[in-house]
Amino acid sequence: MSFLAANAEYFDGCSSRSRPVEARLCGNSVLQIRGEGVSLEVERTALRVGERVGRATWSVELSGGGGLAFAPTAEAEALLAALERRGAARFVQSFEHSRRWAVAALLLVVFAAWAFVVHGLPTLAARGAALVPHDVELVLGEEGLRWLDELLEPSALDEDRKAAIVGLFARAASTMPLPSAPRLELRRGEGIGANAFALPGGIVVMTDELVELSRHDDELVAVFAHELGHVFHRHTLRRLLQSSAVALLATLVTSDISSVTTLGTTIPTVLLEAGFSREMEREADDFALTTMDAAGVGHEHFAAILERLEASTGSGSIPEFLSSHPSTRARVENANR
């Protein structure tokens, strides 16, 4: 008669005494446990094999209390394999056991992480941004402006010029299909130089240096149109949601809670360092060119301010207006088409 047997430790469940025993499966239904002072016959239905994980000690619980502990030997493996129920746990065990599966699992995890960051996150961020009410977005924008103001100075333009530019902005915006009226904030750029930003909630920030760089009001209209393109597509909010999700993921991986910051404080970082994606810039450009057509503003103004901006950026950080990945040349050509 063939049987399976393995050495184990037996505990009676009442005391912490450990007794060496031999566990033997006779036939197919009864487990015999024999050792010094121990002689038990346990029905298969009255025991439960604990989930086996790697080569950590394997255990069997007996329904009367007490149990067996097996060192991970080949005999114990054969005995427990015969005793345990066939279920999902065994499937997982065979996964963990195989080196090939481990490599496959690793590749799949890396692929899933990549797919999530490249495709999942932008989609989720766009969906999430659509759910954010306008007034919440505006609160975020105000918070971002407060942080941006740490880097900027009040505008030094004279009041007449300021009023004229704000009027120009309002007129340009009124021709565009925006959900709510945007607002222009003028600032002196200092270290940041000629630049313009779109904040959540429709706040557009433009520096005096950019105003001084322009030679025609329609060039400013072109910049407004591009920034309002970002506003229309809620790019800053989407970018913000993406970067905070990445921060959250990084936190989960490294378990470092201290790296989580509130959303608003990251706006300057997003605008100045991360920038928008190639696709977002193209969307903003397309929006700008289409709305300029509708308002009867020539594309050459868009191309002119782009080229002048590029020529002016000898030092300092790259303006947001230029920070896109598509080359300025391609964008100028696109505008001239």
Add this chain to the structure above:
Amino acid sequence: MDNAPSAPALVVEPRTERLRFTATGGEYFRIWIVNLLLTIVTLGIYSAWAKVRKQRYFHGHTHLAGSTFDYHARPIAILKGRVIAAILFGLYLLATESSPIFLLVVVGMYLLIAPWIVLQALRFRARMSSWRGLRFGFGGTLGESYVVFALLTLLVPLTLGALLPYWWYRRQRFVLGYLRFGATQCSFRARVGSYYRVFGVLLAIVIGLSVIAGVLILMVSLAATLSGMRVPEDGEGAPWVITVGAYVVALLFGSVVNGCLRAMLGNVAIDGLRLGSHRILARFDAAKLVGIQLTNTLLVLVTLGLYTPWAQIRLQKYLVERIRLEVDGDLDSFVTAQSESLSATGGEMADVFDIDLGF
């Protein structure tokens, strides 16, 4: 053999049993990666099963006096707890992003239910662990949990941190002092004075580190001003360096403080612990622990998280193997508690919260 009557009173050197941890990073990596994959594929639901497999792996590799520990929780119970925890965490996230009044309400609710959750978690964790077929248990009361996790938690900021060492003392006394193994109770003998001493040392470390950090920041900003005068070719590099530098400084600072805290308080708490008449001793070395945590964090970052299983095993091995049991008599005579002879199939708890409590 029978020399008792004539022999002089012998000073019997108490037998010490060291805990051993035999898990390896390579083996755990395969368990970890399969857990991770299945958790992703099932959108997080498998995480409860993953938790049980991890705990069973860790318990089954922890040896004391020739026998290993065991973990008995059922994943479904953990899943329930996780769903509730996720809802609470979602509420908290919502609260931090919206109105301050809502935040106040949520924080109030948290203080109201946190002590109950902590108690459930401590009970669950103890009851799901066993050694040589005997379950652990936890006998802390809800009333004391409220004192420690609501009242004192509120008082610590109100007293500007003067109660912080006392709060830690009460917390560790609660978490460790009410543990029992079978019917044998633990007792917690550490004194509150030891906690004030440890926090004094820690304060000195924090002040020392702050001075060093201050000098470093001064030097960096000086260097930045000097290089700013020379006008860098492109200013793109500068903000990155500062951001990364700030992260590195924060990481170093946090690791040193955290490692020292864990090591010193761990020694105080565990050394003050008795299981019946057996003494439990810990010899954590702050410098060693800081070194392990720092290199772990660094390697996890460099490998984009893939080093995590090795890091966990390495830390656990250090923590486990620095704990010893000074045996009084033998370890065979513990008995099960009368009230809770848990059968193999029954004995599950209905409501379970599974949260990490640090200790």
